[in-house]
Amino acid sequence: MPQVIVSTTSRLEGKPATDYLGIVTGEVIVGANLFRDLFASVRDIVGGRSGAYEDVLQRAREQAIEEMRGRAASLGADAVVGVDLDYEVLGSNGSMLMVSASGTAIRC
Numbered sequence: 001m002p003q004v005i006v007s008t009t010s011r012l013e014g015k016p017a018t019d020y021l022g023i024v025t026g027e028v029i030v031g032a033n034l035f036r037d038l039f040a041s042v043r044d045i046v047g048g049r050s051g052a053y054e055d056v057l058q059r060a061r062e063q064a065i066e067e068m069r070g071r072a073a074s075l076g077a078d079a080v081v082g083v084d085l086d087y088e089v090l091g092s093n094g095s096m097l098m099v100s101a102s103g104t105a106i107r108c
Helices: 032-041 051-074
Strands: 019-031 079-090 096-107
Touching: 019 051, 051 079, 051 096
Parallel strands: none
Antiparallel strands: 019 096, 079 096
């Protein structure tokens, strides 16, 4: 099966949409305790940045995009356009972080 293209643009140059298949999403929720543990033990904070924290966010973002891509593929899509990424703190005490990806599945 071909790879589903993911783009933040509203269309793909040279590949006009022939069908709009609807909105697809992918969500990943990570426990914030993991983040607190990372901050407590991270020694690589330089200039206010934490490589370990950024790695966790990057993995969560990649997982959300892959989940969205899989949902698009199950609809027969070739691409997802207009992709938006959101980050949200969840729980009464901010104990979880949700990363979500959403866009429009299309056939080209």
